[in-house]
Every structure is written in structure tokens, then in C-alpha cells.
Amino acid sequence: MPHADTADTCIDARHISKMYGRTSAVDDVTFSVQRGRVFGFLGPNGAGKSTTIKMLTTLVRPTSGDISILGIDAMKRPLQVRQRIGVVLQQPSYEPTLSVEKALDKYGMMWGVPGNTRRDRTESLLEEFDLEGVRSRRNEDLSIGQRRRVQVAREFMHDMDLLFLDEPTVGLDPSARRDLLDYLQNRVRATGLSIFYTTHILTEAEYLCDEIAIMNRGRLLEVDTPDALKAKLGDEKTIKIHLPSRPPNIRDLLSGMDGCRIEFGGDHRFGGGGGSHTGSHTTITIRSSESELVLLRVLGILRENRIEIEDLSAVPTSLEEIFLNMTEELRGQQGGGPDTGAGGDDDDGRRNNRRGGRRA
Amino acid sequence: MTHPIIRLVNRNITISLNPGFLIWQVIFPLVYIFVAGFAYAPLVQGIQFGEAKDLGYPAFLASGMIGFNIMNSTLVSGIIIWNDRRHGMFEQIMSGPFTRGHYIISNICTIAIVGLVSAAFIMAVGYPVFFEDAEISLVTIPIIAFGAVAGSVLFGSLASIISTRLRSSEGFNVIINTVFLFFAFVSTAFYPAEGVQEPLRTAFYLNPLTYLVDVIRAGIFGGVDAFVAVEVAVLAVLACALFVVASRLLTRLNV
Numbered sequence: 343m344p345h346a347d348t349a350d351t352c353i354d355a356r357h358i359s360k361m362y363g364r365t366s367a368v369d370d371v372t373f374s375v376q377r378g379r380v381f382g383f384l385g386p387n388g389a390g391k392s393t394t395i396k397m398l399t400t401l402v403r404p405t406s407g408d409i410s411i412l413g414i415d416a417m418k419r420p421l422q423v424r425q426r427i428g429v430v431l432q433q434p435s436y437e438p439t440l441s442v443e444k445a446l447d448k449y450g451m452m453w454g455v456p457g458n459t460r461r462d463r464t465e466s467l468l469e470e471f472d473l474e475g476v477r478s479r480r481n482e483d484l485s486i487g488q489r490r491r492v493q494v495a496r497e498f499m500h501d502m503d504l505l506f507l508d509e510p511t512v513g514l515d516p517s518a519r520r521d522l523l524d525y526l527q528n529r530v531r532a533t534g535l536s537i538f539y540t541t542h543i544l545t546e547a548e549y550l551c552d553e554i555a556i557m558n559r560g561r562l563l564e565v566d567t568p569d570a571l572k573a574k575l576g577d578e579k580t581i582k583i584h585l586p587s588r589p590p591n592i593r594d595l596l597s598g599m600d601g602c603r604i605e606f607g608g609d610h611r612f613g614g615g616g617g618s619h620t621g622s623h624t625t626i627t628i629r630s631s632e633s634e635l636v637l638l639r640v641l642g643i644l645r646e647n648r649i650e651i652e653d654l655s656a657v658p659t660s661l662e663e664i665f666l667n668m669t670e671e672l673r674g675q676q677g678g679g680p681d682t683g684a685g686g687d688d689d690d691g692r693r694n695n696r697r698g699g700r701r702a
Numbered sequence: 703m704t705h706p707i708i709r710l711v712n713r714n715i716t717i718s719l720n721p722g723f724l725i726w727q728v729i730f731p732l733v734y735i736f737v738a739g740f741a742y743a744p745l746v747q748g749i750q751f752g753e754a755k756d757l758g759y760p761a762f763l764a765s766g767m768i769g770f771n772i773m774n775s776t777l778v779s780g781i782i783i784w785n786d787r788r789h790g791m792f793e794q795i796m797s798g799p800f801t802r803g804h805y806i807i808s809n810i811c812t813i814a815i816v817g818l819v820s821a822a823f824i825m826a827v828g829y830p831v832f833f834e835d836a837e838i839s840l841v842t843i844p845i846i847a848f849g850a851v852a853g854s855v856l857f858g859s860l861a862s863i864i865s866t867r868l869r870s871s872e873g874f875n876v877i878i879n880t881v882f883l884f885f886a887f888v889s890t891a892f893y894p895a896e897g898v899q900e901p902l903r904t905a906f907y908l909n910p911l912t913y914l915v916d917v918i919r920a921g922i923f924g925g926v927d928a929f930v931a932v933e934v935a936v937l938a939v940l941a942c943a944l945f946v947v948a949s950r951l952l953t954r955l956n957v
Contacts, residue, residue, distance in 0.1 A: 399797050401957045421801055429797040435790030439720040452713050453799060454703040 351413075352377045352504050352536040353398060358407030360393050367393040369560040370407075375538060375553070377503075380530055382551030383540040386669060390560040391540040392432055395508045398538065399429045412503055428497040432508040432540075434489055438482035442473055442492050445481055446499055453500035463499050470525060471495040472518070486513040494522060498529070504536045511546060523550050544662040558669045571664060579633035580663070583640065584653040585624040592624060595643050602630035623652070706800050710808030711815070714782055718816065727775055731767045731824055735831060739763040749894050751835075751923055761835050764828030765922050766891035768821050769915035772850055773885055775820040776813045776858040777878065783809060783952070784865035784874055793957045806952050809862065810855060810945070817854025821846070821918070837924030846921035848934065852941040853914035857885075859944035866951040885911045890919075913937045 353375035360368040368390045375381040385391045396402040398409060400420035409416040411423045437445050443464060450460035468474045471491045481489060490513045497505065507526075511519045523546060529535050541547055547554050548568050555565040564571060589595070596604055605627040630636040633656060644651060739760035748756035786792040795805060825846075829836070838846075860881070868874045886892075888902070889911040895903055906912045913933040920930040 396957065401793065401797055421799065424797060425799040427797075429794070431790065431793055431797065433790045433793070435794040437717050437791065438785070438789055439717055444716075448713055448716055452709050452795075454709060 350376050352411065353381070353538060354408075354410040355394075355398065356408040358394070358397055358404045358409060360390075360397060360402065361405045366560050368397070368404075371557070371560075371562045373555055373562060373565050375536065377536050378530065378534045379552040380526070380537040380539055380550050382547035382554040383538065383557060384542065384544065384547055384554055384665060385540075385557035386542055388559075389542075389557045391542075391557060392508055393560075394557070395429075395431075395506055395538065395540055399427060399506050400424055426503050428500065428502040428505040430494050430497050430505070430507045430510050432512070434486075434513075435493060436481040436489055439480060441478050441480055442484070442488075443468065443477040445492060446496055449496045450499035455500055460499065467495040467498055472521070487515060487518055490514055491518060491522075502535070504538065506538045508540050509542070510539075511541070511543065519546070526550060544665050556665060556668055563668050578629050578631040579656050581628040581630070581633055581637055581640075581656045582654070583626040583628070583644075583651060585626070585644075586622075586650055586652040588622060588624055589647070589649050591647075592626070592649070595647060596626070596640065599628075599636065599639065601632050602628050602636045604628050706804045707808045707811065710795070710800060710804060711811045714808060714812035715815065717785075718778065718782065718812070723775075723778055726778065727771065727820060728823070730774075731771050732827060734767055734770075735760065735764045735824075735828055739831065746893070750896065751919070751925055755835060755923060755925070757832075757835055757923065761832035762894070762919075763892065764824070764831040765919045766915050767828060768824045768846075768918050768922075769849070769853060769911055770886060770889075770891040771820045771824045772817045772853045772914065773857045773911050774882075775816045776854045777861045777882065778816075781861055781865060781878070782812065783862050784868070787865065787869065787955075788871070792955070796957050802953055802955075806949050809952075810858060813858030814851050814854045817858070818847070818850050821850040825922075832922060836922050838922060839924070842921040842924060842926065845926060845934070846918055849914055849917040849921060849937065852937045853910075853918075855945050856910055856914070856937065856941040859941070859948035862948040863944065863951055866948070866955055885909055889915060891915045910937065910940050913940075 351374050356372050358371050383391050397404045400416050400423050412426055414422050416423045446464045446467060447460050468477050473491060476488055494510050511522060553567055556563045628636060743759040746759040749762045751757045864877055888905050889909045890906060891911060895906045913936050916933050917937060920926045
């Protein structure tokens with residue numbers, strides 16, 4: 343199949359699927375990524391993110407479909423693709439006996455970077471990734487977070503047009519995580535680098551990505567900008583009402599409300615969701631796209647029944663809630679239990695694929 | 703830009719040259735030659751070699767140490783693959799500007815280089831011990847070099863095969879140590895096969911290190927005969943067979 347080999351496209355994946363035996367890890371996924379953009383690939387553990395990234399980086403051959411990376415047919419010329427991309431895989435990778443400084447230098451050497459350039463880049467990356475203090479320490483003696491920083495920093499030793507990052511912030515503390523996101527943003531702005539970024543941390547995607555794809559159980563659910571996703575799927579607001587009491591008839595009073603979803607409990611002071619509260623307080627969570635109207639009606643009911651309100655808040659639905667709603671909705675449609683992510687954190691997506699999800 | 707294989711060999715040698723490896727490669731053979739060799743000398747009288755040569759035990763052991771050290775060093779180099787898989791570097795390299803062919807050939811080159819350097823080192827160190835009996839010539843030097851390279855490929859391939867089949871540290875260490883123990887001590891590296899009781903004597907010849915040691919010893923002391931020629935052939939066939947198996951397994955290795 344011919345690819346949309348335009349100068350603006352750095353990834354063009356058409357109907358790619360990956361089967362492991364009779365189980366489907368990735369099922370008929372199609373998307374494209376524009377050059378100079380950060381493309382977020384979101385999904386819970388076991389969604390098929392890592393399998394997708396392995397196909398895009400030519401590590402795994404798709405069962406079917408076409409992939410074009412930087413205008414190169416990834417199936418026919420995988421080496422050409424790999425010469426122009428950088429890859430930070432989800433699993434840690436390091437040379438245990440090399441010092442941080444030596445590891446950076448040797449990695450640059452492996453990519454054929456000249457000695458002078460390697461020296462300059464090593465110094466610069468040690469500073470930018472806050473690794474100067476451990477420059478002489480062997481990789482095996484580093485903390486998980488430090489090792490992760492070396493793994494990401496190392497990839498910037500060589501030139502590339504497209505960088506694949508598979509959950510790169512795993513093991514990083516919040517400060518290092520933010521520093522990395524800022525560094526990536528700056529690189530994109532300064533060099534026009536394109537980034538394909540998988541994560542299951544929604545705030546990261548919202549902060550960094552120009553465009554986001556949501557994947558679950560091997561299928562693509564949505565692809566759009568963070569704002570468009572929120573506008574499209576997150577037009578509802580979440581209202582939380584805290585009551586200082588446990589009115590016995592509160593469920594009955596609010597049961598006739600239309601145009602909203604109401605949950606009781608959920609507060610840590612209660613025994614769990616679904617209203618089975620055991621404490622002396624009640625939390626009512628209302629989600630609605632007509633939040634103002636619904637709120638007025640709820641307040642009216644509470645006033646009529648002389649039920650005191652302790653606290654009230656209304657917040658726009660976050661990307662995280664959209665994501666959770668989408669994946670839960672899909673689970674509901676499929677009648678399945680929670681997605682445990684068969685591969686755990688080592689997401690290779692080898693699990694049964696259940697059909698019936700929303701498609702992009 | 704240098705060839706990808708050269709870059710990978712450079713990287714392999716760098717990560718192999720750690721203090722533990724150097725101690726293993728330098729200190730241990732020295733202890734064997736100069737402590738065990740001279741300490742056991744009174745117990746092991748002149749060893750018949752060829753038709754008219756009696757070797758002292760230090761000379762016999764020093765020449766055996768060359769083959770032993772080749773096995774030792776190349777087993778360790780072959781472990782690079784296991785280490786790469788264990789520490790995620792195999793996938794990382796495969797996602798870089800390299801093919802599997804580059805990776806396999808670079809490992810074999812690394813193993814051969816380490817084997818040759820190791821052989822040269824023990825030759826140099828052991829020379830004072832065996833120089834009186836040595837008959838090194840333009841004919842025997844290629845035999846020694848062949849033995850070193852074939853032995854390196856053989857043991858390096860063996861370590862590579864084990865590396866591709868095992869992932870856990872426990873399993874890997876048990877297998878490697880068992881292999882090492884059998885190869886090291888059920889061979890002619892430390893003692894001659896002549897006079898050893900059956901079935902131990904036969905077991906010696908089920909061990910490729912015996913062939914490697916015999917070929918190198920024959921190259922040093924000039925005892926190349928028909929039996930050594932057969933040993934050369936066995937060594938070559940075994941090295942080729944194991945190399946083919948190792949290459950196939952590496953080619954099919956999943957990322």
C-alpha cells in the first residue's frame with residue numbers, strides 16, 4: 343500500500359496488527375504523526391503500547407499492515423529507519439560495569455559520533471540531566487531513577503529525526519520527571535525533533551503532547567489534541583457535594599435526576615463507593631454535561647429536605663477522567679473484568695483481544 | 703565513520719575489560735603456572751611427550767594453561783550476549799544502527815580477539831617455563847594460531863548458545879560453572895591422558911578443551927603427528943558446528 347510520504351509526516355502506520363499465536367496484541371491500528379510534534383500514546387498496562395512501539399522501531403515485524411517512518415518503508419528498509427531514530431525502551435538498559443561518563447561516550451561511539459562531539463555532548467548531557475555528581479559511578483551502582491536518566495540522556499548522544507520514548511519517566515521522582523518533560527519540550531522547539539511518547543500518566547501527556555492517541559486492548563480508541571479530546575469527551579463537569587450527615591433517604595431523593603450520573607460515598611471517611619458509607623459524612627459525586635442545571639435541582643432537593651451542605655466543588659473533567667471513562671466504558675461494553683494488563687508493567691500485549699471498542 | 707562491526711567490537715572489548723575479568727585472566731593463570739606448577743613438580747615427574755621428550759610439570763602445565771585461558775576468556779566473552787539480554791542492551795542495540803549479523807559477527811570477533819590476546823599473554827608469561835623444550839617454528843606457529851582461533855570460536859559459541867537459552871542468573875551460573883568445571887578438570891590441561899584410568903581417559907576425549915590443549919601443546923613442543931592432525935580436524939568441525947548453532951539461535955532470538 344502506498345504511504346502518505348509527505349515531508350510533514352514522520353510516522354504513517356496503516357492498519358497494523360500483531361498476533362502472537364492466536365492472541366492479538368495490536369488490532370488494525372492506523373494513525374500518522376506530523377514532524378516536529380510530540381505524539382502521546384496512552385493506554386493502561388497491557389494496552390499494546392509497547393508492541394506498537396516495537397513495530398514502529400522495527401524490533402518486531404507486524405503481522406499485517408504498513409509502516410512508514412520518516413518516509414522510509416520500515417518493513418523493507420529497517421536499518422535505514424533505525425539509523426535515523428532514537429529509542430528509549432520501557433525496560434532498563436545499561437552497561438553495568440561502565441561509569442556514567444563512559445557509558446554516554448561509548449553509546450555515542452556506537453552511533454559513530456566523532457570523539458570531539460562525544461566529549462562536548464557528554465559534558466552537556468551530564469549537566470542537563472543532573473548526572474555530574476555520579477559521572478564516575480558505575481551504572482550498576484546507580485539508583486533506578488539515576489539509571490533511567492542515563493538511559494534517556496544517552497539517546498541524545500546521537501543525532502536523530504524521531505525519538506521513541508516508551509514510558510521514560512518510570513522510576514523518576516516528580517522533580518526529575520518535570521525536568522525531563524521540560525528538556526524534551528525544549529529539544530522539540532530548538533531542533534524540530536519529533537517525539538513518539540507512550541505513557542499511562544495522563545498529566546504527562548497533557549503537559550507534553552501536541553496530539554494524543556488513546557489505546558486499550560490493542561485497539562485505538564481516539565486520536566486528537568488534548569484540548570479537542572477534552573472538548574469532545576470531557577464536556578461534562580464533576581460536582582462534589584459533601585454532607586456532614588448521613589441522610590437515610592438521600593439515594594431515593596436523588597434517584598429521579600435525569601442527565602447526570604450520581605455516585606455516593608467515595609470519600610475516605612466512608613467504607614467505599616456505591617453509598618455503602620459507614621461514617622457520619624456523605625459525599626455525592628455528580629457528573630453531567632448540564633452541570634449548572636443539575637446542581638440547581640440537587641440544591642433544591644437538599645434545601646427542601648433540610649439537608650445541610652458542608653462543602654461543594656465543581657471541576658472540569660480532566661484528561662485522566664476521560665481516559666478512565668473511555669477504558670471503563672470499553673470494559674463495560676465487553677463485559678470484562680478489570681484490565682490487569684497481562685504482561686504487568688512489561689507490556690508486550692500478549693493477551694486475548696476482546697472486540698467491540700470504540701474506534702478512532 | 704567506522705564499520706558497525708568495528709564499533710560493536712570496540713564496545714564489547716570495553717565492557718569486557720573490567721577488573722574482575724583481568725584478575726580472572728591474569729592472576730589465576732599466573733598462580734596456576736608458578737604456584738601449582740612448581741608445587742606439584744616433585745609429585746609429577748617428567749611427562750613423556752612425543753617419542754623422545756620428557757617435559758617438566760611446570761612446562762606441561764604452562765602450555766596447558768594457554769588452552770585453559772582461551773576457554774576461560776572466551777566463555778566470559780560469550781557471556782556478553784547473556785549480559786546484554788539481562789541488562790536490556792540486546793534490544794537497545796537491535797533498535798540502533800545495527801543488524802543481527804553485525805551483532806553476531808562482532809561477538810565472534812570479540813571472542814577471537816580476546817582468545818588470541820589471552821593465548822599470547824600466557825605464551826609470554828609461560829615462555830620462561832617451557833622455552834627449553836619449545837620447538838616453535840614457522841610450521842607450528844600457524845597451528846598454535848589455528849588452535850587459539852578455533853578454540854575461541856568453539857567456546858565462545860558454546861557460551862553464546864547457553865546465553866540464548868537461559869535468562870535467570872541462577873540457571874546461567876549453575877550451567878556455566880558446571881561446564882567450566884568439567885572442561886577444566888576432565889581434560890589434558892592439568893595432567894596427561896596417558897596413565898589415566900578408564901572411563902576417565904575416554905571422558906577426556908569428550909571434552910573439546912583436550913583437543914585445544916593437545917593442538918597448542920603440539921605446536922609449542924613440536925609433536926605434530928597423525929593423532930594431532932585428527933584433533934585439529936575435530937576442533938575445526940566442533941567450532942564450525944557450534945558457531946552455526948549459535949548464529950541460528952542468535953538470529954531467532956526474540957526481542
